[in-house]
Amino acid sequence: GENVEQHPSTLSVQEGDSAVIKCTYSDSASNYFPWYKQELGKRPQLIIDIRSNVGEKKDQRIAVTLNKTAKHFSLHITETQPEDSAVYFCAASGAAGNKLTFGGGTRVLVKP
Amino acid sequence: EAGVVQSPRYKIIEKKQPVAFWCNPISGHNTLYWYLQNLGQGPELLIRYENEEAVDDSQLPKDRFSAERLKGVDSTLKIQPAELGDSAVYLCASSLDPGLALFFGPGTRLTVL
Numbered sequence: 001g002e003n004v005e006q007h008p009s010t011l012s013v014q015e016g017d018s019a020v021i022k023c024t025y026s027d028s029a030s031n032y033f034p035w036y037k038q039e040l041g042k043r044p045q046l047i048i049d050i051r052s053n054v055g056e057k058k059d060q061r062i063a064v065t066l067n068k069t070a071k072h073f074s075l076h077i078t079e080t081q082p083e084d085s086a087v088y089f090c091a092a093s094g095a096a097g098n099k100l101t102f103g104g105g106t107r108v109l110v111k112p
Numbered sequence: 113e114a115g116v117v118q119s120p121r122y123k124i125i126e127k128k129q130p131v132a133f134w135c136n137p138i139s140g141h142n143t144l145y146w147y148l149q150n151l152g153q154g155p156e157l158l159i160r161y162e163n164e165e166a167v168d169d170s171q172l173p174k175d176r177f178s179a180e181r182l183k184g185v186d187s188t189l190k191i192q193p194a195e196l197g198d199s200a201v202y203l204c205a206s207s208l209d210p211g212l213a214l215f216f217g218p219g220t221r222l223t224v225l
Contacts, residue, residue, distance in 0.1 A: 006154075031211075032211055034213065034214070036216075042218070043203065043216040043217060043218050043219060044155065044203070044216050045216070046213055046214070046215065049213060089154050089155070091154075093211060099157060099160070099168055100145075100157070100214060101157075102154030102155050102156070103154055104153060104154050105152070105153065105154050
């Protein structure tokens, strides 16, 4: 089955700086890659997603890039703010019945 | 539009007791998922329904876990008997169709003593 690895596990950045989280996946047939943000004690919330026919997608301060050949995708947060502090999860889906497999998460801390 | 609803939000039980969780997905969403999330980890799929049919239950520990979605809308996940290691957050999620964006409920935090 699909295996998704996420790095780093923790990330501390100064307010205003950029944050980058990277994920790799194992199944070349995967074609849907969402990112979720989870604040402490709350539900994971979808923040951006990308499909395998697109290499990059941007929404205000967040962007996701996908490299199908290398089987990795990344989340970029620019001009970070304290409210960006949360755990971020990447996921991959598409093959074998559209099962969504999550990475282990990255805890992001934005220091004011 | 109302989101995914789950109840209860918190449950504390003693080991060997039964427990049940309820989920009401977003209206019109045909696909319903139950995920388990341990502290500090990503969600892990337990079971996926498309309408009334369980299409992926390969990760569901069937000796103690069961689930149903009788009318293709609400779903119930049951554990009987509960074990200490079952302590976790149980997340329900739904999507319009498989392969589309998935939306989570607030989860049920289960503590087994």
